[in-house]
Amino acid sequence: MKELSLNILDIAENSTSAGATLVGISLEEDSKGILCMTITDNGRGMSQEVLKGVQDPFYTTRKTRKVGLGIPLLKLAAEQTGGRVEIESTQDEKMHGTTVRAYFDTGHIDFCPVGDVISTMITLISGHPDVDFEFNDISPRRHVSLDTRELRQVLGDVSLAEYEVLGWIREYLAGQYAQGTGGAG
Amino acid sequence: MISLAELAAIREKMKDKVAVREGSAQTRVVVGMATCGIAAGARPVLSAFVEGVNKEGLAEKVAVTQTGCIGICQYEPVVEVFEDGKEKVTYVKLTPEKAERIIKEHLVGGNVVTEYTIGANG
Numbered sequence: 001m002k003e004l005s006l007n008i009l010d011i012a013e014n015s016t017s018a019g020a021t022l023v024g025i026s027l028e029e030d031s032k033g034i035l036c037m038t039i040t041d042n043g044r045g046m047s048q049e050v051l052k053g054v055q056d057p058f059y060t061t062r063k064t065r066k067v068g069l070g071i072p073l074l075k076l077a078a079e080q081t082g083g084r085v086e087i088e089s090t091q092d093e094k095m096h097g098t099t100v101r102a103y104f105d106t107g108h109i110d111f112c113p114v115g116d117v118i119s120t121m122i123t124l125i126s127g128h129p130d131v132d133f134e135f136n137d138i139s140p141r142r143h144v145s146l147d148t149r150e151l152r153q154v155l156g157d158v159s160l161a162e163y164e165v166l167g168w169i170r171e172y173l174a175g176q177y178a179q180g181t182g183g184a185g
Numbered sequence: 186m187i188s189l190a191e192l193a194a195i196r197e198k199m200k201d202k203v204a205v206r207e208g209s210a211q212t213r214v215v216v217g218m219a220t221c222g223i224a225a226g227a228r229p230v231l232s233a234f235v236e237g238v239n240k241e242g243l244a245e246k247v248a249v250t251q252t253g254c255i256g257i258c259q260y261e262p263v264v265e266v267f268e269d270g271k272e273k274v275t276y277v278k279l280t281p282e283k284a285e286r287i288i289k290e291h292l293v294g295g296n297v298v299t300e301y302t303i304g305a306n307g
Contacts, residue, residue, distance in 0.1 A: 001224055010223050017253065070220045116228075123228050126235065127218060127251035154192045158199045163239040165199075168192050175186040 003115025004037065004104070007074045011039045011100050012124055012133075014070060018043025018098065022132045023124075027114065029139035033106040034083075035114075040099040045091040054087065074102055081108035118173045121146065122166050129161035137177075144176040210248035212292065213267040214238070219254035225261035226280065233281035234264070237288035247292055260303060266291065275303040 001007050008025060015023045020041035029035045046054065057072040075085045083103035090096055104111055121135055125148060132152070137144040146169065148160055155165065216222070216231045234249045255263050260277035264284070267273050274297050276287060283301050290296050299305055 006223050006228065009218075009228060010220050013218060013223075013253075073220070073224070119228055119232060123218070123231060123251075126231075126249075150189075151192060154189055155196050156200065158196045162195075162199055163235065163244060164195045165192070166235070168187065168195055171187045172192075179186060 001073055001077065001112070003113050004077060005115040005117040005120040007070075007077060007102075008037065008039065008117065009120040009123055010070045011074060012041075012120075013127075015039060015041035015043050015098065016124075016128045016131050018045070020097070020131060022134065024134045024136075025121075026136040027117070027138070028136070029106065031140050035104040035106050037102045037104070038099065040097065042097040045096040045098055046089040047091060051087060051089050055085070071100070074100070077112050078102040078104055080110040081105040118170055118177070121173065122170055125169060126161045126166055129159045135173075142177065142180045144173060146173060210246060211269045212243075212247045214247060214249045214292070215252050215265045215267065216249070217253070217255045217261060217263045218251040221254055221258035222261045222263065225278075227262040229281045230262045230264065230279045230284050233284035234288065237285055238292065241288060241293055243288075243292055257303070260306065263303075276301045277303045277306050 001010070012023055012025060018041060020043035022042050024038065024040040026038045027035060028038075054071045055075060057069055071085065071087070078085050081104045083105055085103075086101045087098065089098040117137065121133065124131075124133055132148045133146070134149070135144075135146040151160060151165075151169070158165065160166075160169075214234050216227055216234065218227055218231065231249070231251065238244060238247045238249055255265065257263060257277070262277075262279045264276045264279055264287075265273055266276070266287075274291070276283070276298070279287075279301065283298075287298050287301065290298050
């Protein structure tokens with residue numbers, strides 16, 4: 001993957017495949033340059049056996065081919081900066097879901113840039129307009145946020161996947177990044 | 186900065202159109218968006234199709250959607266075009282530039298861009 005925003009897209013696609021109705025995506029960078037990327041969902045979760053397997057590059061749930069590379073690629077990107085990946089998952093009836101957390105040292109020479117996270121959010125929302133996404137990008141310099149549940153309240157029956165709506169979301173996020181601070185608008 | 190007020194305005198504009206569009210697409214453009222596709226550049230290809238279809242005024246006729254791994258990872262980014270009454274067309278190793286040509290020649294003009302199909306690249 002050329003940029004971390006593509007890893008985010010990839011991991012979040014797994015969340016939607018797991019039947020999640022809400023996916024949280026957050027980037028939190030502290031003053032020391034340690035970036036914590038979290039993708040958390042309320043999907044069906046994984047068994048302990050599957051959870052062990054997903055970090056192995058030769059593991060996949062698909063029957064057609066036997067290689068699943070999403071988590072190993074994320075792990076590689078994190079570990080090459082001295083960071084790590086943690087995955088928690090539960091299939092508990094009331095509390096099911098999965099959380100993938102990756103830590104990166106942004107000052108490390110092998111840190112892969114975050115890249116175009118706005119396009120990742122647009123791609124996720126346009127592909128899964130019935131799933132809610134809560135996005136936060138927080139660092140000492142900025143706080144960018146988006147919650148599709150808020151947008152849905154404004155939109156009523158109009159789909160989040162409408163071209164004009166996606167254009168609004170792109171501009172809304174770009175505006176927050178330009179300002180360096182967040183806000184509900 | 187753009188605000189929720191502009192979003193509300195979009196809603197006002199769109200709310201009457203919603204019923205017309207749902208399920209009325211005659212053509213489906215399906216972009217593979219699994220690990221293989223994403224790593225190969227499917228995200229900008231998808232954006233190019235969404236932008237192009239809307240700019241060409243095809244939004245009522247063409248639906249751009251996403252799917253998982255299509256099973257030919259070495260040919261990613263892969264896009265399948267399904268048209269009513271026609272055989273499926275599989276485009277391979279796409280870029281945003283190739284997507285623009287497919288929009289103009291295939292989706293608008295009705296002519297398959299043969300050189301980008303899997304048949305010409307297999």
